[in-house]
Amino acid sequence: MLEWLWSGRGSTRPLGLFRILLILLLWNRFAADVALWNAAGPVEMLLGLTFFVLTGMALVGWQTRRVMALLAAVMALMYFHFGLNLGHAPWTHHHVYLLFICTLLCALGPCGRSFSLDRWLSVRAGTAGPEQGALLANRLFQLQLAAVYFWTAVDKTNADFLSGARLDQILHFHYDGSFLAPVILWTPLVIGAAVAVVIVEYFLAIGILLRRWLPAVFFFGFALHLTFYYLLPVSTFSLTMMAMYLFLLPPERVHDFFDRLFAPPNRPANEPQ
Numbered sequence: 001m002l003e004w005l006w007s008g009r010g011s012t013r014p015l016g017l018f019r020i021l022l023i024l025l026l027w028n029r030f031a032a033d034v035a036l037w038n039a040a041g042p043v044e045m046l047l048g049l050t051f052f053v054l055t056g057m058a059l060v061g062w063q064t065r066r067v068m069a070l071l072a073a074v075m076a077l078m079y080f081h082f083g084l085n086l087g088h089a090p091w092t093h094h095h096v097y098l099l100f101i102c103t104l105l106c107a108l109g110p111c112g113r114s115f116s117l118d119r120w121l122s123v124r125a126g127t128a129g130p131e132q133g134a135l136l137a138n139r140l141f142q143l144q145l146a147a148v149y150f151w152t153a154v155d156k157t158n159a160d161f162l163s164g165a166r167l168d169q170i171l172h173f174h175y176d177g178s179f180l181a182p183v184i185l186w187t188p189l190v191i192g193a194a195v196a197v198v199i200v201e202y203f204l205a206i207g208i209l210l211r212r213w214l215p216a217v218f219f220f221g222f223a224l225h226l227t228f229y230y231l232l233p234v235s236t237f238s239l240t241m242m243a244m245y246l247f248l249l250p251p252e253r254v255h256d257f258f259d260r261l262f263a264p265p266n267r268p269a270n271e272p273q
Contacts, residue, residue: 005139010251012133013258016061016114018141019068019106021243023059026051026099029236030078033090047082050074061116068107075100095237101144102240109137131255141247146208148241153201162198164191174232184231200224214248221245 032038034048054071057063079100083091090096110133112118122128160166168190175184183189200220207213222245225238246254 005136006134008135009132010135010138011255012110012113012131012251013115014246014249014251014254015106015109015111015133015137016116016119016131017254018102018243018246019061019064019111020059020115022099022102022106022240023055025236025240025243026055026075026103028239029096029099047074047078061112061118064112064116064118065107065110068103068111072100072104072107075103095234095240098148098237098240102141102244105137105140105144108140109133109135111137135251138247138251141244142208145241145244145247146205149201149208150205153198153205156194156198156201161194162191164194167194167197170232197224208248217248218245 030051034044034051036045036048039045039048051071051074054067054074057067058071078091079096082088083096113133114131119128119131156162156166164187168185168187171184171190175181178184201224204217204221204224207217222242225242228234229238
């Protein structure tokens with residue numbers, strides 16, 4: 001396991017692309033919370049200003065590794081201090097913790113070596129090396145995905161959830177009074193969905209680590225999260241999990257995809273030079 005984590009190098013494009021997606025997810029989740037108009041005092045104003053400066057720098061990829069490390073520290077402050085310590089409930093949710101972990105893992109890898117201003121500046125200066133780096137962060141993302149599925153499945157492996165009671169309570173909260181309530185809240189459907197979710201999550205927790213299962217992992221994983229996204233207000237969590245699937249793909253395949261995407265069109269054979 002340790003050799004798998006620490007050995008190997010590959011394209012940094014998956015990590016660079018994920019960095020951009022992560023910043024967009026952070027803006028989607030926190031931009032209104034830390035905007036100036038929502039600041040309760042100078043501390044909140046400073047937190048918001050720091051958040052927007054760091055996320056802006058991370059988005060364009062300037063001083064990327066340092067900025068991502070500082071942003072991870074800000075996310076830790078938001079989750080542990082403002083959320084858990086001061087009791088700001090919206091920042092104590094599991095999807096906020098996942099965003100913090102993703103920011104931290106990004107900082108552990110060469111996240112500025114692709115799709116970044118850092119890369120562009122090094123190319124202009126003639127000092128750019130290949131878009132290659134250690135795969136430690138990529139593999140930690142894979143383990144994080146597996147851990148999320150495993151522990152959420154463990155949390156649901158009890159009579160309350162498997163009987164459909166917990167899921168029924170959640171669905172009642174969101175669908176009571178809806179014209180869809182008779183269908184969505186149909187007891188056999190709720191029980192079947194509860195059991196299916198647990199089975200799929202256990203499968204994903206194992207399948208993520210087995211390459212030959214990856215086609216099925218992508219199918220069931222995206223089906224699960226798109227269903228959650230459509231039926232329940234868990235959009236940030238669902239999008240974060242789906243973005244992390246980038247790290248299940250071979251890095252060189254992602255690299256080659258962008259090479260083909262941005263390659264100039266072939267000249268016709270009879271076109272004058």
